[in-house]
Amino acid sequence: MKNLKLFGGIAVGLGLIGLSGSVIVPARLMSQTQLVQRMIPYNAETATLTGDVGTPVGEPQQMIITEEAAFLPGKSEFGANLVNDNYLKEKGIYPLQVKTVNFIAGPVRLGAGIAIVVGIGILLWVNGPLRRKVVGG
Amino acid sequence: MQIKHLAPFTLAALMITSALAHNMKFTVGNAGGMKASQVFTFDSDADFENFTGLTHKVTGSINFDPKTGNGGGRIVVDIASIDTGIALRNEHLRSDMWFNAEKFPQAVFEATSVKRKGGDKYEITGKLTVHGVTKTIKTEAAAKYIKENEATRKAMFVGDVINLKTSFKVKLADFGVMIPGPAKGKVAETITVKLNVFGYTG
Numbered sequence: 187m188k189n190l191k192l193f194g195g196i197a198v199g200l201g202l203i204g205l206s207g208s209v210i211v212p213a214r215l216m217s218q219t220q221l222v223q224r225m226i227p228y229n230a231e232t233a234t235l236t237g238d239v240g241t242p243v244g245e246p247q248q249m250i251i252t253e254e255a256a257f258l259p260g261k262s263e264f265g266a267n268l269v270n271d272n273y274l275k276e277k278g279i280y281p282l283q284v285k286t287v288n289f290i291a292g293p294v295r296l297g298a299g300i301a302i303v304v305g306i307g308i309l310l311w312v313n314g315p316l317r318r319k320v321v322g323g
Numbered sequence: 324m325q326i327k328h329l330a331p332f333t334l335a336a337l338m339i340t341s342a343l344a345h346n347m348k349f350t351v352g353n354a355g356g357m358k359a360s361q362v363f364t365f366d367s368d369a370d371f372e373n374f375t376g377l378t379h380k381v382t383g384s385i386n387f388d389p390k391t392g393n394g395g396g397r398i399v400v401d402i403a404s405i406d407t408g409i410a411l412r413n414e415h416l417r418s419d420m421w422f423n424a425e426k427f428p429q430a431v432f433e434a435t436s437v438k439r440k441g442g443d444k445y446e447i448t449g450k451l452t453v454h455g456v457t458k459t460i461k462t463e464a465a466a467k468y469i470k471e472n473e474a475t476r477k478a479m480f481v482g483d484v485i486n487l488k489t490s491f492k493v494k495l496a497d498f499g500v501m502i503p504g505p506a507k508g509k510v511a512e513t514i515t516v517k518l519n520v521f522g523y524t525g
Contacts, residue, residue: 244366
């Protein structure tokens with residue numbers, strides 16, 4: 187019974203840590219996100235020739251990029267900040283995507299919620315009236 | 324008498340030769356010291372993340388008549404050089420689980436019909452070969468012809484220049500590329516292929 191109580195306590199504790207982490211971490215990351223369009227910039231001569239900035243890589247996307255040097259002047263036609271894809275590759279930067287954060291945060295929240303419910307259930311069972319009723323009865 | 328009969332054929336042959344003479348041949352590749360690079364990308368938009376496979380190793384040729392907009396061509400992409408930004412994923416992409424770059428080192432698009440839609444816009448029908456499977460696809464493209472001038476020379480192009488851009492969707496399963504179980508949700512079943520290439524007449 188002591189072990190069960192300990193298990194319940196750990197489940198609630200880990201659940202609370204997981205739940206708060208899955209709320210706080212994405213919230214902090216989201217504050218750094220911006221709409222970004224990665225771009226392979228043309229050199230000055232080719233830009234003059236074509237009238238374009240460069241070749242877009244992928245679609246505009248919400249990303250977390252903190253390196254100021256990665257940004258190119260101007261914005262895309264969709265209002266996204268232009269980012270130099272060559273720079274990201276050179277520096278080995280693989281930007282974090284908002285959809286990845288959400289993809290991970292969702293199951294973590296669910297798992298943490300289940301752990302809390304199960305942990306509270308165990309603690310109620312061990313200490314609470316439910317056990318007294320069943321065991322006593 | 325015989326000469327009289329041959330005359331129409333000779334005339335027709337001359338007309339065909341004359342028509343073909345307007346079709347300029349542009350070489351696609353990174354030779355000639357040109358400063359612009361060829362770009363082939365494919366975009367995967369999956370639940371977990373988006374990623375792009377990219378290579379500059381694009382070669383081929385484009386036949387194009389700037390006056391009529393008629394043309395054709397062949398573009399070859401080096402599969403093994405495609406970089407997705409993660410070394411392990413590149414390995415998987417080249418492996419026989421995916422594109423099998425050793426057995427099928429190239430993706431080839433061969434234009435069979437080109438129709439001008441207006442301005443720089445074209446409708447291109449052609450045969451796309453990926454992973455040893457060939458399918459007919461239809462796509463829209465923008466082709467910008469630039470006659471040799473100071474700007475083309477500054478950009479280190481030799482001769483006239485053509486800049487071709489196109490984008491189309493490819494369902495991987497149609498080309499026999501099946502997404503392995505562990506990669507489901509991380510790789511899109513349908514990818515968007517994009518091409519931005521420069522050709523020069525030399």
